[in-house]
Amino acid sequence: MIGIVGCGIIGASWAAVHLAHGQDVLAYDAGLDIEVLEARILGILHDSGLTAQGKLRVASSLSDFATDVSYVQESIAEDLAVKQALFAQLDAICPMNVILASSSSALPASVIGAGLSGQGRIIIAHPAAPPHAMPAVEVVPSPATLPQVTDRTWALMQAVGQKPVLVQREVPGFAMNRMQAVLLFAMLDMIAEGIVTPEGADTIIRESFGQRWALMGPLEGVHLNAPGGIADYFTRYKPMFAGFCGPDQSIDDLLNPQVLAALDAYGQSTCGLDHIPDRQAWRNRNLIELKAWRKDRAWTNPPTQRNADAGTLG
């Protein structure tokens, strides 16, 4: 049985993901009535066109997590002291073979579990938000996390239909938010410099790369943009990438032979060099279909309450 602690947007979504994939779920939220919590989880299943294949039980207190639970996913507020207190309680309550995972987007497991005897079973499983709508989950062990805990967490994520990615070290922002942050920073920089407007910067991503990256990752994408694939791409554009190096970085270190070999092996695992034209045709066909798909799904910003009030007064 999967334990869910904290049933806000993320926790309730996790519960739905597990239920839809046949896991029984024990859910707990100190601030929610049982009816509200159940309705929230069932609402997510309904909106996703899914049905519960496992059983949902609502816990009346954390002590209910002492039996029957093999994995706990914590998704409470992003407040370090509160998380630390909760993990200390869970570490005292749950048998030692129970994995204690946090949905934190930035607080590392080594800090959340500092000083606990069960540090080896504490790990980050940070989902894209909400997990029922986007499959990526970054799995970030601390230096103390036991290898079998990492393996079991990864396997569970796959079993419930998510796409786990192992992040080897607890770097700031982990991998997911770090990638978003560098892009947002580049946009901010151009906006502050008067090069593009906020709308312009968003339009470029939404109407180009966003479409392509919904079909394939950025590396798979540039693999199609040079005759020799991705290693050829990075070698050709090395001078451009050198411009992004910090004071302690060298482009020759970053693009060393091992990295180029890893990029080449990955690129060819996504598409052999002699199939690049087929893959380009596949990409274009799907981009055209995606363009048509999006047309029917436009959002129109409704008048705000303030505007509506002003209208009434006028």
Place this chain on the structure above:
Amino acid sequence: MIGIVGCGIIGASWAAVHLAHGQDVLAYDAGLDIEVLEARILGILHDSGLTAQGKLRVASSLSDFATDVSYVQESIAEDLAVKQALFAQLDAICPMNVILASSSSALPASVIGAGLSGQGRIIIAHPAAPPHAMPAVEVVPSPATLPQVTDRTWALMQAVGQKPVLVQREVPGFAMNRMQAVLLFAMLDMIAEGIVTPEGADTIIRESFGQRWALMGPLEGVHLNAPGGIADYFTRYKPMFAGFCGPDQSIDDLLNPQVLAALDAYGQSTCGLDHIPDRQAWRNRNLIELKAWRKDRAWTNPPTQRNADAGTLG
């Protein structure tokens, strides 16, 4: 009539875009037979489910661009000397009110048109590739480009169904490739540091942000991630963004009151603060549909010729 010079992947795609939107097209490629060129353009229209609303004429030489053409889109190889020679010819052939636009992704108009008497009518209109599949086009005037040339280029792009974005200055990589490059660099850096594998880095973008950015830009996206919208988001996470500042940058300069006001105005133009929950529900609903849509469109890497040969030999 729209002149197209160079009918490779980009030029032929431009011809199809213009024809589908009722423009007559005069196409020229020094290296292609007329039949090949026509078949390529008609093939793109067919694959896109579009029909030509305008007439396609194939030019036998550049001198055919002396009459009837109001806008020329150049899409030849990305070779500065060759482009400069072509623009000098076009500048001599085409009447002064004809706009000469280049599809270059990196060579600025000021360099392509350096020393020409018609510098004022030379501009970059760099599309996402190929333009019939992705609508974003960055419009980059040089300091010499006349304002009405920029305005007419922008208006034409809108008229043929593209999404033009004005880039105010000729910065390296313009705006589109600069944004892709910072993300690729962050991925490369993490791969070289052994934090994630190439596959892991790609998976995170493809299975999370790629989905969201296909629906809305990164700034529209984070506008939903703080109660006070995008200005609130950047204020909350200011310390994180400060970590990306170069030696000559300060986060207080980047996030100055004018920038925050521009972000706030833009964010609220996409979604008023009191409609954030509706917009989140819209996002989740569409992400779930997009997930289902993608499932039917998986690409399987076929065996490479080398592997297939090895199989025969074995």
